[in-house]
Amino acid sequence: MAIVTFSSPLMHKDKAVYAIAGDTKTILALAEEHRIPIPFECRDGNCASCLIEVSYDEPERKKAIMLTEKEKTTLKELGKLTAQEIEDAEVRDMPPRYRLACQFIARDEDVTITFTGTPGGA
Numbered sequence: 001m002a003i004v005t006f007s008s009p010l011m012h013k014d015k016a017v018y019a020i021a022g023d024t025k026t027i028l029a030l031a032e033e034h035r036i037p038i039p040f041e042c043r044d045g046n047c048a049s050c051l052i053e054v055s056y057d058e059p060e061r062k063k064a065i066m067l068t069e070k071e072k073t074t075l076k077e078l079g080k081l082t083a084q085e086i087e088d089a090e091v092r093d094m095p096p097r098y099r100l101a102c103q104f105i106a107r108d109e110d111v112t113i114t115f116t117g118t119p120g121g122a
């Protein structure tokens with residue numbers, strides 16, 4: 001079970017929720033379930049409204065990073081993902097700093113998700 005902590009200037013205080021291991025819920029779905037106001041529009045990796053910044057509570061632990069082609073394309077277009085970061089994620093299991101909440105599935109790592117509340121503003 002992972003602990004996902006959401007943090008935003010829009011929220012009164014940070015909120016930590018559990019993500020169930022083996023669940024395939026996205027961070028956006030988890031946020032909605034707990035009434036956490038991450039902006040979104042398409043829910044499909046195209047609009048970038050749901051841009052989030054992700055930090056791992058145990059950065060030294062290897063992660064299985066799953067970036068969809070759509071997420072890579074959208075983040076690259078925004079200037080939030082470099083070719084080096086894609087290689088680091090896919091070859092060295094090093095997670096990128098920015099993700100799309102509608103594409104990022106919570107696994108078993110504890111993470112902190114930060115968002116401004118401005119669509120695409122991370």
Ligand code: FES
Binds near residue numbers: 051100101102
């Ligand atoms: Fe559009 Fe996530 S809601 S990219």
